[in-house]
Amino acid sequence: MGDAMRRHHRLAAAAAGLALLTGAVAAVPASASAGAAPAASGTTAVKATNATKATTRITNARTATHCTYDRLVIDAKGALPPTTVKRVTRLRYDGSGRKVPLAGTYFVEIKLSPAAAHNAAGGNTYKGPRLTALRLPKLKGLALTGDFEGVVTFGTSFTSKPSWTTKRLHGPERFVVDFGHADTCR
Numbered sequence: 001m002g003d004a005m006r007r008h009h010r011l012a013a014a015a016a017g018l019a020l021l022t023g024a025v026a027a028v029p030a031s032a033s034a035g036a037a038p039a040a041s042g043t044t045a046v047k048a049t050n051a052t053k054a055t056t057r058i059t060n061a062r063t064a065t066h067c068t069y070d071r072l073v074i075d076a077k078g079a080l081p082p083t084t085v086k087r088v089t090r091l092r093y094d095g096s097g098r099k100v101p102l103a104g105t106y107f108v109e110i111k112l113s114p115a116a117a118h119n120a121a122g123g124n125t126y127k128g129p130r131l132t133a134l135r136l137p138k139l140k141g142l143a144l145t146g147d148f149e150g151v152v153t154f155g156t157s158f159t160s161k162p163s164w165t166t167k168r169l170h171g172p173e174r175f176v177v178d179f180g181h182a183d184t185c186r
Contacts (some may be wrong), residue, residue, distance in 0.1 A: 005062055011117050035059065056115045056173075058152045061128040063139060067185035069178040070139040074112070076173040077125070084111045091155035094146025102141035103133065104157025108164070109145070110177060117147035125154075137172050138162060138181040 026154035056078035064071050088109045091100035131143045139156060146153035156162075158179070167176045 012084060018079055026164050053083070054078055056112070056114060057119065057125040057151070058117045058147075059127060060114050061126075061142060061144070061154060063136065063142060065136045065139075065184070066178075068183050070136040072091070072139065072142065072154075072177045072179075074110070074175045075128075076112075076115070078166050078173065078177065080170075080173050080175055081112050081115045085109070085119075085164060085177055087162075088155075090101065091143065092144055092183075094148040094151065094153050100143045100145055100155050101131070102143055102155065102157040104140050104159060105162065106158040106161050108156045108158070108177075108179075110154040110156070111146075111151055112153075112175065115138055115149040117144065117150040119151050120134070137184055138179045 005152065019182050020147075026131050035060065056076050058074060059077050059174055060075040062075070063075045064073075086109055091102060091107050091109065093100060117157075119125055126144060126147070127141055128144070138158060141155075141157035143155045144152075145155045156177075156179075164177050164179050164180050166178075168184070169176060
């Protein structure tokens with residue numbers, strides 16, 4: 001076999017390996033669908049519905065209260081990436097590992113990946129709160145805890161054990177987490 005033929009076979013093998021790797025990563029199932037109740041383990045993973053060609057930019061996070069739930073909305077520019085919502089024992093800043101100074105007894109972490117809260121030049125695309133105490137019926141604090149290595153992470157704090165549902169809304173793109181509480185409208 002000539003050198004040209006060997007190079008062709010090596011390139012074909014490398015391309016096939018890359019295709020298998022890419023397919024294997026894309027085929028990893030989410031543990032829960034959008035809008036589903038949290039999994040028994042206290043974790044909700046929501047898989048993206050569209051392939052992400054460019055890095056999704058996280059632009060804002062907003063909170064509001066309703067009669068039976070407090071809502072966290074994370075705004076994105078680009079296709080929503082896979083997102084994981086899970087209980088954690090404490091909140092830490094990604095990269096440094098420093099403790100996040102939010103008061104509370106219970107904590108929930110929301111991770112979006114692949115995503116960034118900055119542009120290619122390093123400028124911030126995220127304009128929302130970075131660390132804020134809240135006085136909502138359930139949700140007591142919100143922090144942007146990470147924009148590190150293609151992962152954007154938020155932390156939330158509570159004084160009582162939280163339960164939640166998630167959904168993905170489009171036009172514009174946003175990820176929603178509703179934290180249930182007793183009816184405050186009666």
